[in-house]
Amino acid sequence: MxxxxxxxxxxxxxxxxxxxxxxxxxxxxxxxxxxxxxxxxxxxxxxxxxxxxxxxxxxxxxxxxxxxxxxxxxxxxxxxxxxxxxxxxxxxxxxxxxxxxxxxxxxxxxxxxxxxxxxxxxxxxxxxxxxxxxxxxxxxxxxxxxxxxxxxxxxxxxxxxxxxxxxxxxxxxxxxxxxxxxxxxxxHWIQKFRKDDTQLMNFTKKDGAAVKIPMMKALLRTKYGYFSESSMNYQVLELPYKGDKFSLIIILPAEDVNVEEMEKLITARHILKWFSEMQEEEVEVSLPRFKxxxxxxxxxxxxxxxxxxxxxxxxxxxxxxxxxxxxxxxxxxxxxxEINEDGGEAAASTGVNIPVIMSVARNQFIANHPFLFIMKNSPTESILFMGRVTDPDTQKMKGRDLDSL
CATH class of the missing domain: 3.30.497.10 (Antithrombin, subunit I, domain 2)
Structure with a gap:
């Protein structure tokens, strides 16, 4: 056959x-x-x-x-x-x-x-x-x-x-x-993370164990939303790439919300709602480097x-x-x-850096526990990639390993 x-x-x-x-x-x-x-x-x-x-x-x-x-x-x-x-x-x-x-x-x-x-x-x-x-x-x-x-x-x-x-x-x-x-x-991100501001922080995995991971930090003005669904609270953040054609969406449940329980509730209606209802705000962002x-x-x-x-x-x-x-x-x-400070592969490039001024922004987005992500093509709203991070795999990151922090 x-x-x-x-x-x-x-x-x-x-x-x-x-x-x-x-x-x-x-x-x-x-x-x-x-x-x-x-x-x-x-x-x-x-x-x-x-x-x-x-x-x-x-x-x-x-x-x-x-x-x-x-x-x-x-x-x-x-x-x-x-x-x-x-x-x-x-x-x-x-x-x-x-x-x-x-x-x-x-x-x-x-x-x-x-x-x-x-x-x-x-x-x-x-x-x-x-x-x-x-x-x-x-x-x-x-x-x-x-x-x-x-x-x-x-x-x-x-x-x-x-x-x-x-x-x-x-x-x-x-x-x-x-x-x-x-x-x-x-x-590459429209607003890059400064490599010098990346520092080791605890990430609480799904099983409750804490691991040290490189956490990127920046104060950004970008699209952001706070949502509540079936008594579950979560934040949604959009990080656009240069060219305005692609962006990364991070969905971060509240610390007391199990990521597996939250993802069972997600529907296409929720995703399209996030795309349309997020508003541009100043956000204090902490996001792991991960691959x-x-x-x-x-x-x-x-x-x-x-x-x-x-x-x-x-x-x-x-x-x-x-x-x-x-x-x-x-x-x-x-x-x-792979996600890093530049947005794409580790590479030297020029650009305007956004200084980190922590505890000034009204909104804090600290991805120090499991989260979901979506990469979309903005003109068509097509979802190119979708996934979740329960344990940032720092062992596979290239160029800037843990010893450099």
Whole structure:
């Protein structure tokens, strides 16, 4: 039986009116997938709703019957669609493709096909038109050579940050098609944190244990909100990147609120409410430097969201190929997410520094316990990355280790 091996590789280095249907669906799916992932992951979590949406839509383009129906329902598409989501995709790619010197954002898709494996011409054309996918022929019988070829492509699209992602063991004699999605972002805060102001502070982990971590500090004028939901209080802070296209949203529950209990209450309505209701205020910010890296197999999570048909041998992917025995074997996503004083990778740069004047601002935002975060594209309100930090992994931070503080 032929298999489609589906991999999604994503990488980020931190830091207008949107189409409401797109923003709403994107937020709803992001929350659903986040909560499904958290059922089996109790510590740090990081994933890309955008990347997952893209690879599922690439399958939906060639799926029929129950397989297509399940994907459409999970992605919140209308039951009787005329394909308007693909028009939205073209608009989305156009909106994010603008070249700016203030940041780097690469979004690339590729289809690797087994030589001699027949794929519908309409499917190939659709992937080029809607997903701007590169089409490449390989021979999966030479697994290690294929692994090197695809790994090299991923490395090139992620600025060298994801290397040697394939060993060859991922491919088998029945592998026919590999879908690869790579996202890379590098940006700098509009208002940077002064490195000299970073100091060691206690961070209380989910289990109550305290660890010393590098805490960045600054007095910022930025969007901020204080919210209360079901007797749970929490703060929301927005840190925009240069270029005004991307921003990081930090959701910090009150110290007496369990982060797992709070995240169960979050809905797309809450997220869109935060985006619209936060007001610009002066905020005294303390935020950990942190790096979260994770490799997730989405099969279990997608099963819980009722996407099951594409993983079975009887699914109808006849829009992709005439073969009657094609199915998806894996959906894997690799993510690396880092936050530091610059916003992106550790690098020397010039800019206006905001002096730290503690205990002057009316609002204090001290992220010294578990919190959630969202990285969004502001013009489209698309959620690129979403996750939580329960233990800042200081061992993986580069350049400025604990001994330097």
């Amino acid at each position: 032929d298999k489609i091996l589906l991999w999604s590789f994503l990488l980020t280095f931190s830091g207008s009116q949107a189409s409401r249907p797109w923003a709403q669906r994107n937020a709803e799916f992001a929350v659903d997938l986040y909560q499904a992932i958290c059922l089996s992951h109790k510590d740090n979590v990081i994933f890309s709703p955008l990347g997952t949406t893209l690879v599922l839509e690439m399958i939906q383009l060639g799926a029929k019957g129950k397989a297509q129906q399940q994907i459409r329902q999970t992605l919140k598409f209308q039951e009787t669609s005329t394909g308007e989501e693909f028009s939205e995709l073209k608009s989305f790619f156009s909106a994010i493709s603008e070249k700016k010197q203030e940041f780097t954002f690469n979004l690339a898709n590729a289809l690797y096909l087994q030589k001699g494996f027949t794929v519908q011409e309409q499917y190939l054309h659709g992937n080029e038109e809607f997903f701007q996918s590169a089409i490449k022929l390989v021979d999966f019988q030479h697994a290690k050579a294929c692994a090197k070829t695809i790994s090299t492509w991923v490395e090139s699209k992620t600025d060298g940050k994801i290397k040697d992602m394939f060993s060859g063991e991922e491919f088998g004699p029945l592998t026919r098609l590999v879908l690869v999605n790579a996202i890379y972002f590098k940006g 979260v890296e994770q490799k997730l197999d989405f099969k279990k999570a997608l099963y819980s969201l009722n996407i099951t048909e594409i993983f079975s041998g009887g699914c109808d992917l006849s829009g992709i190929t005439d073969s009657s025995e094609v199915y998806v074997s894996q959906v894997i996503q690799q993510v690396s997410f």
